[in-house]
Amino acid sequence: MRKLVYFIASTLDGFIAGPDGSDPTGPGGFWSPSEDYIQHLIEEYPETLPGPARAALGITAEGVRFGTVIEGRKSYEVGLAAGVTDAYPHLEHLVFSRTLTQSPDPGVELVDGDPAAKVRELKHRDGKDIWLVGGGGLAGALHDEIDRVIVKLSPLTIGSGIPLFGRTAAFAPHAWELTDHTVLKGGAVFLTYDRNPGATRSSSTAGPA
Template sequence: MRKLVYYVATTLDGFIAGPDGGDPSGNEFFPITDDVLRFIVDNHPETLPAPARQALGVDGPGAVFDTVVEGRSSYEIGLAAGLDDAYPHLRHLVVSETLDEVPSAAIELVRADPCGRVRELKREDGLDIWLVGGGTLAHALLPEIDRLILKVNPAVIGNGIPLFAGPFTPTLFTPVDETALPGGVRVLTYDRR
């Protein structure tokens, strides 16, 4: 069965973006260094947005994921950058109770029961499903998350968008892999216990 994988960059204190909720990539606390970029290209090239894939000459189907799920705020970061579908190379779902439509006909808008929709996706044939964010959707989908792949940046920011935003919900995971990148980012992989 396919897995739902929350693959995301985080700070040491568990934030996936600053307080403004904007695109954290390239900020001093989430630098896109050569080693991080090489790790992404080598391991999860499908998680690069289309313009980055084109600039780097990355082509072809996903290595790990063939589907991406994201919340409205994460989706709107791409929209603000002029991308109505940042991941046209993946099956793309946007979860939102407030959006009535999305500009790209290729994107499926999920307005209710994201856990039910993810369970349906997991029963289908295919590669794993990438949960890109944000923290509120990650918490809502926590019962369905099978794996965490956290790119832990050596920074503390004190406030921002948390990795999981929601009520107290203890959920246990087991560490299964760790990769230390030369620039200080540690990629930690955990499977649901």
Template sequence: MRKLVYYVATTLDGYIAGPGGGDPSGADYFPLTPDVIQFIVEQYPETLPWPARAALGIDSPGQVFDTILEGRSSYEIGLAAGMTDAYPHLRHLVFSTTLESQDPAVEIVRNGALDHVRTLKTEEGKDLWLVGGGTLAHSLLPEIDRLVLKQNRSVIGSGIPLFNGPFQSHMFQPVDETLLDSGIRVLTYDRA
């Protein structure tokens, strides 16, 4: 069975973006250091948007994921950069009750997110990449099988939380940790 993997960068205090949302990549609290880029290229090259893949000469299919799941706000980061589908090499689903279709290759899921993901997990294929945001991650928390957190050395005090919603308790156990030269730790947890 396919796994739902929440693979995302976070601060020490559990934020995936600053208070204004938007693309935090390259911000001082989420630096794109050479070791982070090398880690992504070696371990998760399919998580790079197509312009980065093209610039790096990556054209292979995904190693871990063949499907990306994201919320409307996360998807709109790509739209703001002029990309209606930043990941054409993956099956692309956006969960939104209000977004109008921007690209025929991008599937809009209007309701029933949890049931939709349960169905996706029974299909043949590689794992499902949950890119964000925090509200979607919270709604899919019962189905998240693995967390892969690129934990940066920063504390920002407020912003978009890793999980944005009411209290619910779920236990995960650590299964791997990679410390990069820049001080960023990649922490992997599986559902306990």
């Protein structure tokens, strides 16, 4: 069965974006990734680079980890604001939203139902794992369904912003096991945690906008 993997960049103090939710690595963002960080993504996670970046870097490899990417409406609209209607045309792309009524791109599927139910359906399909790209609200709604967390820990703090699991996630402690880590000279650390199989799942109530 496929895994749901929350592959996300985070500051040392646990924020995935600034207070306005904008892309921390985008134009005017607060974090400029080091060269070895980008190289590590190219070598280990090429499918997580957006289509325009893949084209600029000459990347054509499908990647070996993910076949599907899911995100919430606010995360998706960061790309829309930059004129990108499908940042991941090389992956099956789903956007969860209760307010968008028509997909801006034929390659993007809109889902307005229960995120957890849809993810459980996706897990039972054949293929590579499912990448949860963000944002925090959707991650909070899917807290109980996440099988693996890969944190791209950046060497900075920002004080406030969008937390790893959003601002409205239910209190639901889970145990995780560190199964891999990579320390880069530029200061970033990739930390892989798998859900402890003995952890108890509880109900989450938050959902995408």
